[in-house]
Amino acid sequence: MAEILTLDDVQDATVLIGKILTKKGHKVHCFTEEDKAIAYAKENVVDLAILDIKLEKMSGVEVLELLKKIRPSMKAIMLTGYPTVETAREAISLGADEYCVKPIDRDELEEKVEKVLKARGNKSAMSV
Amino acid sequence: MSLLQEQKYLKVYQKVTKLTSMVLDHQQVMDTIVRSLPDLLAVDAATIRLLDTETGQFVMGAAHGLSAEYLSRYSIDTEETMEMIRSGYPVAKTDVDLETDHHDQELVQSEGVKSVLTLPIIFQDSIIGMLRLLTRDKRIFTADEISFSMALAEQVGIAISNSRMFTEMENQVDFMKEVQEISTLVNSSLDLSAVLDTIVERLPRSLGCKGCSIRLLQSQRNQLELVASYGLSETYLQRGHVENEKNVEAALSGSPVSIFDVRQDDRIFYKKNMEEEGIQSLLSVPIRAGNEVIGVLRILSDVARCFTSSEINFAVTAAEVGGVAIRNAKTYQQITLLFNQIEENERFLADILDCIRPQLLVVDKDKHLILANKVFQKTMSRSENELLGCDYDGLWQNQDCDEDECPVTRVLTTGKSATFTHKIMQDTEVHWCERTASPMLGSDGEVEYVIEVIRDITTKRQLEEEQLERVKLQGVVELAGTVAHEINSPLFAALGTAQLLEEDLENQDLIDDVNTIVRNLKEIGVLTKKMTSMTGFESRDYVGDAKIVVIK
Numbered sequence: 001m002a003e004i005l006t007l008d009d010v011q012d013a014t015v016l017i018g019k020i021l022t023k024k025g026h027k028v029h030c031f032t033e034e035d036k037a038i039a040y041a042k043e044n045v046v047d048l049a050i051l052d053i054k055l056e057k058m059s060g061v062e063v064l065e066l067l068k069k070i071r072p073s074m075k076a077i078m079l080t081g082y083p084t085v086e087t088a089r090e091a092i093s094l095g096a097d098e099y100c101v102k103p104i105d106r107d108e109l110e111e112k113v114e115k116v117l118k119a120r121g122n123k124s125a126m127s128v
Numbered sequence: 129m130s131l132l133q134e135q136k137y138l139k140v141y142q143k144v145t146k147l148t149s150m151v152l153d154h155q156q157v158m159d160t161i162v163r164s165l166p167d168l169l170a171v172d173a174a175t176i177r178l179l180d181t182e183t184g185q186f187v188m189g190a191a192h193g194l195s196a197e198y199l200s201r202y203s204i205d206t207e208e209t210m211e212m213i214r215s216g217y218p219v220a221k222t223d224v225d226l227e228t229d230h231h232d233q234e235l236v237q238s239e240g241v242k243s244v245l246t247l248p249i250i251f252q253d254s255i256i257g258m259l260r261l262l263t264r265d266k267r268i269f270t271a272d273e274i275s276f277s278m279a280l281a282e283q284v285g286i287a288i289s290n291s292r293m294f295t296e297m298e299n300q301v302d303f304m305k306e307v308q309e310i311s312t313l314v315n316s317s318l319d320l321s322a323v324l325d326t327i328v329e330r331l332p333r334s335l336g337c338k339g340c341s342i343r344l345l346q347s348q349r350n351q352l353e354l355v356a357s358y359g360l361s362e363t364y365l366q367r368g369h370v371e372n373e374k375n376v377e378a379a380l381s382g383s384p385v386s387i388f389d390v391r392q393d394d395r396i397f398y399k400k401n402m403e404e405e406g407i408q409s410l411l412s413v414p415i416r417a418g419n420e421v422i423g424v425l426r427i428l429s430d431v432a433r434c435f436t437s438s439e440i441n442f443a444v445t446a447a448e449v450g451g452v453a454i455r456n457a458k459t460y461q462q463i464t465l466l467f468n469q470i471e472e473n474e475r476f477l478a479d480i481l482d483c484i485r486p487q488l489l490v491v492d493k494d495k496h497l498i499l500a501n502k503v504f505q506k507t508m509s510r511s512e513n514e515l516l517g518c519d520y521d522g523l524w525q526n527q528d529c530d531e532d533e534c535p536v537t538r539v540l541t542t543g544k545s546a547t548f549t550h551k552i553m554q555d556t557e558v559h560w561c562e563r564t565a566s567p568m569l570g571s572d573g574e575v576e577y578v579i580e581v582i583r584d585i586t587t588k589r590q591l592e593e594e595q596l597e598r599v600k601l602q603g604v605v606e607l608a609g610t611v612a613h614e615i616n617s618p619l620f621a622a623l624g625t626a627q628l629l630e631e632d633l634e635n636q637d638l639i640d641d642v643n644t645i646v647r648n649l650k651e652i653g654v655l656t657k658k659m660t661s662m663t664g665f666e667s668r669d670y671v672g673d674a675k676i677v678v679i680k
Contacts, residue, residue: 012621015621
C-alpha cells in the first residue's frame with residue numbers, strides 16, 4: 001500500500017483516480033488546488049504524486065518541482081490532456097517517472113502506478 | 129683741293145654709286161662697300177654698323193680687313209665719339225691705340241689700329257648707321273678727305289636705305305602671302321597640335337631663322353607651358369622656366385621684343401644655353417586671342433640679325449592669326465571633351481537602367497513611351513525601336529487592368545506618385561506586378577514626364593499567402609489542442625467512472641448500455657488524440673456555404 005497524492009483542476013478526475021487506486025489498496029488523497037496539495041505534502045508522507053499539467057494557478061510541472069524539493073524520494077506520474085514535447089522533456093528532467101496522456105485507460109493507470117511503485121520498492125531494497 | 133684729287137674723288141664716287149646700284153640686297157650693298165672702300169680710299173679696313181632703333185645701339189652690318197676679336201670688342205669707340213656720331217658729325221682720330229679712356233685699348237693695340245675716321249650714315253636727316261675707315265699707319269685725315277667721306281657715307285646711306293626699302297617691300301609682299309597661307313592652314317584645322325605645328329614650322333622658314341617655340345599661358349597657374357617647337361634641341365627646350373625673362377615678360381604684356389645679340393642682352397636669362405644651341409638673335413612676340421595675351425611665340429636665329437619692323441609686324445600678325453586658331457582649337461577640344469563626357473555619362477546611366485531588376489519606362493505627357501530599359505523590352509518581347517514612341521495604353525490592352533487605376537494616368541491627373549498592383553498572365557502562369565509611377569516636373573511645375581517602375585511581386589505574394597496559411601493553421605492547431613485538452617480531463621473522468629460502474633453492475637442489459645457508453649467515450653478519446661497531434665487540415669464542403677475540416 002502506498003500514500004498517493006492526486007492533483008487535478010477537474011474534481012471528477014481526482015475522484016476517479018482515487019476510486020481506482022483505492023480499489024487497488026492504496027491510500028489516495030485528492031486535491032483540486034495546488035496550495036493545499038503542497039501543504040499536505042509538507043506535513044505528510046507521499047510515496048507517489050499523480051499531477052495534471054494544466055492547473056488553475058500553477059502548472060503541474062512547477063508543482064512537481066516544489067514537491068520534489070519537499071520529498072525528493074517521492075515518485076510522480078504526470079497527466080496531460082494536451083501533450084507537447086516541451087512539457088514532457090521538462091517533467092522528466094524534474095524527476096517525473098511517467099508521462100501519460102488523457103484520457104488514460106483504467107488498466108493503463110493501474111499498470112503504470114504499480115510499475116512506478118515497484119521501482120520505488122526495488123530502489124529501497126537496493127538502498128537497504 | 130687739286131684737280132687731280134677732285135678727279136680721283138669723282139672716280140671713287142662713281143665707282144661706289146655703280147657698285148651700290150648694281151645690287152638690291154642691303155647686306156650685299158654693305159659688303160660691297162666695305163670691301164671696295166679700303167682700296168679706293170687707301171685705308172686698311174672699313175666697317176658699317178647699323179643703328180638698332182629699338183636699343184639705340186650700333187650693330188655690325190659689314191666689315192673688311194679686321195679680326196673677329198677686334199670686331200666683337202665691348203665698345204665701338206669712346207662715349208665722346210659716339211655722341212658726336214649720334215649728333216651727325218664725323219670724327220677723325222689718330223693714335224687711337226694710345227687713348228687711355230678707351231675700354232678696349234689692348235684689342236685696339238693688338239689689331240694695330242692707329243687712325244680711325246668715323247662717319248655717321250644719314251638718310252633723310254636721320255642717323256641710320258656709321259661708317260668707319262681704319263688705318264694701321266698713323267694718318268691724319270684732311271678736311272677734304274673727311275668731307276668726301278661724308279658724301280660717300282651719305283651715298284652709302286641712300287644705297288642702304290633703298291635696298292632696305294626694296295627688301296622691305298619684297299618681304300612685306302612675301303609676308304602677306306605667308307600670313308595668308310598660315311591663316312588658311314591653321315583655320316582649316318580644329319586639331320590644336322596641328323595648328324601649333326603649322327605655326328612653329330612655317331614662321332622660322334618664312335623669316336629664314338633656325339627655330340621657333342610656342343608657350344601658352346596656363347590660366348590657373350599663370351605659368352607658360354611649352355606646347356610646340358621646331359628646330360630646337362630637347363636640352364635647350366628643357367633649360368628651365370622662362371616666365372621671368374624680360375623679353376618674355378615684355379611679350380606677355382603685349383610688346384614684341386627683337387634682340388640682336390642674345391649673348392650680351394640683359395633681357396636674356398639663359399645666355400649660355402642659347403650660345404650652346406647656336407642662337408644669336410631672337411624675336412619674341414605676344415600671341416593674342418582678341419584682347420587677351422594667351423602666350424608667347426619666339427623666333428630664334430642662328431645668325432646675328434636685326435629684325436626689321438616688317439619682319440616683326442609679320443611675326444606679330446602671324447602670332448595673332450595663330451592665337452585665334454589656337455583659341456578656336458582649344459574651344460573645340462573642350463567641347464569635344466565635354467561631349468565625350470556627356471556621351472559616357474549617358475552610356476553609364478543607360479547601363480544602370482538596363483542592369484536593374486525592375487522594369488523601367490518613361491512616358492511623356494501624351495503617354496508616348498520615350499525610354500524603356502532592357503528588362504521591360506524583354507518582358508514585352510519587343511525591341512527598343514519597336515517600343516519607343518508607342519502609345520502607353522496600347523501596351524496594356526491585353527492585360528487585366530482598369531485604365532482608371534493606371535498609375536501613369538493618375539500621375540498625369542493628380543501630379544502625385546501612384547502605385548497599383550495587378551495580375552498579368554505570362555504563358556499560362558499568373559504573375560503579380562506592382563507598378564509605381566512618379567512625376568518628373570518641368571520648370572513650370574507641371575508634369576512633363578512620368579517614370580514608371582514595374583516590379584514582379586509574384587514571389588513576394590506567394591510568400592505572403594503561405595505565411596497567412598501558416599498563421600491560420602497555427603491558430604487551428606492551437607484551438608484544436610486547447611479543445612482536446614479541455615475535453616480530455618472530463619472525458620477521462622467519465623470514461624473511468626463508466627468503466628468502474630460496468631464492473632459493479634450485474635444486470636446484463638445495463639452492462640451492455642455502460643459498455644456502449646465506454647466504447648463511444650473511447651471514440652471521443654481517439655478524436656481528441658487526433659486533434660492534439662494534428663499538422664494540417666483540409667476544408668470540405670458540407671451543406672450550402674458551410675464547410676467542415678478533415679484533420680490531417
